[in-house]
Amino acid sequence: MMKLKNIFILAAVSLMSAMAVAQNVAIIPQPYHIDQQKGTVVLGAKPTVEVDDASLMPAAQYLSDAFEAQTGTKLKVVSKGGDIRLCLAKDGEEGAYSLKVERGGVTMSGSGYTGMINAIATLRQLLPVVKGEKVALPKINVSDRPRYGWRGLMVDCSRHFYTVDELKKLIDVMAYYKLNRFHWHLTDDQGWRVEVKRYPLLTVKGAWRHFNNQDSLCMANAAKEDMPNLLLPESKIRTAADGTQEYGGFYTQDDVRDIVAYAAKRGIDVVPEIDMPGHSLAAIESYDGLSCFDQTGWGRLFTTPMCPGKDKMLEFCRNVWTEMFALFPFEYVHIGGDEVDMKNWKKCADCQKRMADNGLTTEPQLQTWFNHYMEAFFRENGKKMIAWDDVIDGGLSPYTTVMWWRSWLPKGPKKATSHGNDLIDVPVSFFYLSTREDDTKLPGIYNFNPYETLNDNEAKLVKGIHSCLWGERVASVERMWYQLFPRLTAVAEKAWSMPERMNYDDFTKRLLMQLPRLEAMGVKYRLPDLTGLNRGNVFVSTDTVKVFCIDPSVTIRYTKDGTMPQQTSPVYTGPMAVTETTHFVFRAFGRDGRKGDAFRSDFVKDQLHEAVTTEQQFQTGLSNLWYDYPGDWCKGIEEAPLKGEYVTDGVCIPKEAKENIGLVITGYLEVPEDGVYTFRLYSDDGSQLTVDGVMVVDNDGMHDARELVGQHAMKKGLHPIRVLYFDHNGGDLRLKVEDKHGKEVKVRYWH
Structure with missing residues (x-):
């Protein structure tokens, strides 16, 4: 799968030709059919709305309130000749609607009351973002229906x-x-x-x-x-x-x-x-x-x-x-x-x-x-x-x-x-x-x-x-x-x-x-993730710190002393070179001053770890021991009663393990060439990954499903791996290994 940062960059700079119209109007959820023409239709200073069926009157009132909240202008409900016309379709799939913006105004037809509400939702996303701007709507024809009721x-x-x-x-x-x-x-x-x-x-x-x-x-x-x-x-x-x-x-x-x-x-x-x-x-x-x-x-x-x-x-x-x-x-x-x-x-x-x-x-x-x-x-x-x-x-x-x-x-x-x-x-x-x-x-x-x-x-x-x-x-x-x-x-x-x-x-x-x-709308959404960083980064001689955010309105600030970035902290303006071990904390700030999640990113100078040299004959897979473990941290798993021994193809939960799961997974991974490798450890609940005796990812503790990422420098060959994991009510455990280019590496596992 393409890295998320690359997906966002791609999305921000390119349009897929087959979907260009939909992207211009940026409606979510994606309608079934959109036909957009050149030009706009400007509603007057005192726009009106009419309905062709009394059952749609609550929808007209709702639209009027929403229109005023977004534009600052209240729609007046009239009996005929409205700039916006709400029509009740006599048949059609529940929730389906059509919306047409043309020179004579806006016509919306809904299959039942809910269809009209869905048409209004689309119209609201065509209105100006900034309150007080003139209401210029794109000339457009939308035909839409829901996948699920x-x-x-x-x-x-x-x-x-x-x-x-x-x-x-x-x-x-x-x-x-x-x-x-x-x-x-x-x-x-x-x-x-x-x-x-x-x-x-x-x-x-x-x-x-x-x-x-x-x-x-x-x-x-x-x-x-x-x-x-x-x-x-x-x-x-x-x-x-x-x-x-x-x-x-x-x-x-x-x-x-x-x-x-x-x-x-x-x-x-x-x-x-x-x-x-x-x-x-x-x-x-x-x-x-x-x-x-x-x-x-x-x-x-x-x-x-x-x-x-x-x-x-x-x-x-x-x-x-x-x-x-x-x-x-x-x-x-x-x-x-x-x-x-x-x-x-x-x-x-x-x-x-x-x-x-x-x-x-x-x-x-x-x-x-x-x-x-x-x-x-x-x-x-x-x-x-x-x-x-x-x-x-x-x-x-x-x-x-x-x-x-x-x-x-x-x-x-x-x-x-x-x-x-x-x-x-x-x-x-x-x-x-x-x-x-x-x-x-x-x-x-x-x-x-x-x-x-x-x-x-x-x-x-x-x-x-x-x-x-x-x-x-x-x-x-x-x-x-x-x-x-x-x-x-x-x-x-x-x-x-x-x-x-x-x-x-x-x-x-x-x-x-x-x-x-x-x-x-006053929705203080979570500022998009900062991308381009891992929690643990390893380099051999020099490295470059590159931080991205898809939201161009944010300001990215950072510290090097472990403290939380504040509005007075240095601003990240572009790639930075590192030659020594450095502990960064990055954070996005919105235009209104709200704070995004702080992201700790350690850049650790290291050397390539030697591969294991042995004449021992290994079998494919990893050794996986299941303990009946009731604790909330990885430490102590091996002190619990042993319930089963298995060989698994990789880092995963054996299908036999149910409830009070404590796993100790050991063996070797074989990397194809010298380099710095990225390890993505996904777990619900806690997990830890060590390679060559070095803690690479510490995802320990009781928590929801989450992925943490670390890096490790290795020479070609076999390297000892150890994963600890626990969960008490069903869980998930996965490990993905990537090369320096972010491409997934199909490493081989041995025990």
């Missing part, structure tokens, strides 16, 4: 809370990029965020907490990374009766109605998620009798779940959802169903009786029983149930829609669709936008293949593409924007655009032109 974003408001106004702004931006499902994660272990009138303690107690480890981690990282957007907003902190500080907030039922109506006007359906039976500690700690035993809390990884053996718990679940049904008109609801710690169920007399009464022999079957019980209740009330793909494990009903998130279990989509169940793809590897961004994430989203393991009939059950913003490390709305953008634009295009219209180089060109639009 489900194009979603989940926002976790339990771990960290976002206000109604903050969510409304997010919904506006979702509509701008034609996303149509707002998945609202309202409850979890760390907070209950929605009012339930029958159970007031859920918000009186469950919506507020003393600072927990997620709060303290955010505050610590804010200081460590010099990132103010990681701080807890003061507006969401209150002083409790005992004088201590509490964090939290919740949505009243009126708030929920407000959000649902606001989203509906923008063509977006709201899907509530109330987690059960796991991830329910906020409820369990608010009301007695919902868990198996009085003692509750955290286990090794997950919390005490609800008790499906107790009728009181079932009544609670029914009552909560009954109130939710009245608030959320969309046909789908989400029950969660993931990461349930069932140890208590094994010891609980109520659970064991429930199992015996229903002929169940395992605890996963008990969860399946509970899921089917709740699903029947949903169906009685005209609702359809969505659950995370964990529910596959105990057996699916034919009605559950499965959200596949466990990308380390690639057979999940096949299992769900072969059973006849609808599927929504949201693999954690790329579509969890709360993970740290690196240069693999954007192309990973864009190049994801939802049909990779499916036959034609199974592929028809894929409802669409989803993405998730989990809130553990997203403490503020500013951090929310930082995590979502620009990656959410790639999600939007993946979910909307037809594969034959998609091209990653073209997308990056359009994305670069979208950044000023995001800025104009």
Whole structure:
């Protein structure tokens, strides 16, 4: 794969002739058909809009508000003769639309209300970026339709809370990029965020907490990374009766109605998620009798779940959802169903009786029983149930829609669709936008293949593409924007655009032109990565430091003393020569002063390491030892019980290794010639790579999937390699080796 920096450079300086028109107007997601002609159409100082069907009046009002926000001019709604005409198509695919800008004005036709909303989204991206400029629209004819009917974003408001106004702004931006499902994660272990009138303690107690480890981690990282957007907003902190500080907030039922109506006007359906039976500690700690035993809390990884053996718990679940049904008109609801710690169920007399009464022999079957019980209740009330793909494990009903998130279990989509169940793809590897961004994430989203393991009939059950913003490390709305953008634009295009219209180089060109639009909307997107650097760089005599950023508006600053670059630090203006070991820290700064991620890049002067000379006969592959390791750091893996010994083709997780994975991978790699080699170590969770006894990449600790890069100078031949790795709930481990030109080297492994 071409290095990301080269892709961005290519995208910034060249146009693919077949897609030149689309790039000129820079619409995301890429429309199905665009025909652009020369010239523009200038709307008058007092532009108007008309509709040909009363059902489109809310869309006209929405367009008028959006038009004013972007241009400073409010559209007046008129009965006839409007500069912009909204027409309801009598047939056509759901969500499809056409848009034509010509001398007589703008005509938009939408297949249903949602089709018109999608047409408005395209028109908004043709308006001037700068507020107050005259409205000159390109003469253009667009015919467009969505690839998938489900194009979603989940926002976790339990771990960290976002206000109604903050969510409304997010919904506006979702509509701008034609996303149509707002998945609202309202409850979890760390907070209950929605009012339930029958159970007031859920918000009186469950919506507020003393600072927990997620709060303290955010505050610590804010200081460590010099990132103010990681701080807890003061507006969401209150002083409790005992004088201590509490964090939290919740949505009243009126708030929920407000959000649902606001989203509906923008063509977006709201899907509530109330987690059960796991991830329910906020409820369990608010009301007695919902868990198996009085003692509750955290286990090794997950919390005490609800008790499906107790009728009181079932009544609670029914009552909560009954109130939710009245608030959320969309046909789908989400029950969660993931990461349930069932140890208590094994010891609980109520659970064991429930199992015996229903002929169940395992605890996963008990969860399946509970899921089917709740699903029947949903169906009685005209609702359809969505659950995370964990529910596959105990057996699916034919009605559950499965959200596949466990990308380390690639057979999940096949299992769900072969059973006849609808599927929504949201693999954690790329579509969890709360993970740290690196240069693999954007192309990973864009190049994801939802049909990779499916036959034609199974592929028809894929409802669409989803993405998730989990809130553990997203403490503020500013951090929310930082995590979502620009990656959410790639999600939007993946979910909307037809594969034959998609091209990653073209997308990056359009994305670069979208950044000023995001800025104009007040979206403090994450400044693009600085490229051209590795965390660890090795040179033998001299080297040249070259730093790139695709965003021409940023200023790159650096330090050499290990401190964080600030506005007063030296400006990087071009390539710099290094002849001695130097420790750089680079950072981009936006025009508004906001800070990008700091990038530490060590340039270490070294010499070529000698190859191993031995007459020993080696076998191909690497030795891979699997330990039953529960720790959070690579150190200590070998002190755990050994569970298996394997030979693997390269650096990877043996297929036999499940849960509490601690790996020690050893052997030799054979390089084809003298030189400095680059090692890209990708892992979820921690990993370390040593070559010739030298730590080349230190990717240790509990973290989301990420790639770190280091270099090592070697002579041709064999060099000892050692990789340590751990994970406790499914993971990923990969190593790629490149030469000095950035070309992947197919090294051979021996043991």
